[in-house]
Amino acid sequence: MSRISTFKRGGVHPADKKYLAKDSPIERLPLPAELIVSMSQHLGAPATCLKKKGDTVVKGEKIGTAASFISAEVHSPASGTVTEVRKVRLPSGVVADALVIKTDPEQPEMFTERFEWKDLSNEELLAQIKEMGIVGMGGATFPAHVKFNTGGKPVEALVVNGVECEPYLTADYRSMLERAEDTLEGIMILAKILNPKKIIIGVEHNKPDAIKHLEDVIAKKGYPIEVYDLKMKYPQGDEKQLLVATIGKEIPSGKLPLDVGGVVCNIGTAYAVFEAVVYHKPLIERVMTVTGEAITTPKNILAPLGTKASEIIAYCGGFNTENVDKLVSGGPMMGFAFADEDMPTLKGSSGLLCLKGEPLNTGVCVSCGKCVAHCPIGLMPNRMFRNISNAKYQEAMDLGLMDCKECGCCAFICPAHLPLVQGFKLGKKMGRKK
Ligand code: SF4
Ligand code: SF4
Structure with missing residues (x-):
């Protein structure tokens, strides 16, 4: 009960x-001809890359190994050949090593x-x-x-x-x-x-x-x-x-x-x-939601890790408008906006949002207190944001900045549409540097 x-x-x-x-059942995305597999798909140290240009890889083979205690193994989502080792900028802004894999047309049946x-x-x-x-x-x-x-x-x-x-x-x-x-x-x-x-x-x-x-x-x-x-x-x-x-x-x-x-x-x-x-199956694919008002056919798909956003968008019928406001990896509250349509699917990619409309204009804080009332942690987002805007990072930390979950409740409720969460991310980074 x-x-x-x-x-x-x-x-x-x-x-x-x-x-x-x-109402869209999970559909398996056809294997793309090319995958971009990042060595940084987890919290902690990026994996150490085990392959180089020209190497062949087998589906499920380890291609990156955990580089420290908090790190994770990375496996090839498909059999194929490494055509390039290059840097890739992830939705979070992190730049990581990645293997570009040209996939074989025939793939082995595995993990049965x-x-x-x-x-x-x-x-x-x-x-x-x-x-x-x-x-x-x-x-x-x-x-x-x-x-x-x-x-x-x-x-x-x-x-x-x-x-x-x-x-x-x-x-x-x-x-x-x-x-x-x-x-x-x-x-x-x-x-x-x-x-x-x-x-x-x-x-x-x-x-x-x-x-x-x-x-x-x-x-x-x-x-x-x-x-x-x-x-x-x-x-x-x-x-x-x-x-x-x-x-x-x-x-x-x-x-x-x-x-x-x-x-x-x-x-x-x-x-x-x-x-x-x-089944001794490594984490090489994941279910994600492709949705938002700007995509022709919203779907839930099972995508190999490393699939480019452009492949996924095309599979879902492309955009239905020229007025695409932004692409977001994850949900609208905590996800990361990105612009590069070659952005690869990662282990944490729960969604690909294609949002329509005009960006909101930001105003000034009117001291309404709504952000304080709605913060689930009990913080004072208005005061933290004001301190960060004035480069007073220690003062923001003293108000509990490091406890902020970046959930976005304050930004959602703020009538001035202030970029509160972006501010808190910056404030944490600067505070840690100090
Ligand atoms: S983003 Fe941070 S400050 Fe804003 S509501 Fe969430 S926890 Fe509170
Ligand atoms: S919700 Fe926005 S306008 Fe209201 S106090 Fe918080 S930051 Fe200021």
């Missing part, structure tokens, strides 16, 4: 716009043999997750083998994030409908590693069919998992807000979910763990 809850402080209610793509996992030790499971290059699929891209290695600390609850509170995005929703059984097995693999007292999946109230389907499969399998029906409120999918909504625990400033007994993992990560452990 599901229950309805949410987090308490702040939050906003943007129009969810999920109707554009929600099933492996048993119930007798594996936790160390063996974590090693397999690391070897397959699994990272958080909700956008944070934290290496999964690090996150799930709790060092024996007790876990009160494993909370699986099926919230997908970003407007427009429906990739997790489709995955919950179409891949529930395998995703739930992935959750049980994580439960074996973490030994939590409770396993919870949080899903927002606008996905009743996903909630019902998960509950049906859970009942059929007899898994000890509860589904929580969460009120629609952004940013419910942030781990801080999700832990308040599900287990009633606040993460104090500077602390981690594990410090309050929680481990949070995205639905897509659980599925990737399933494939890594059960």
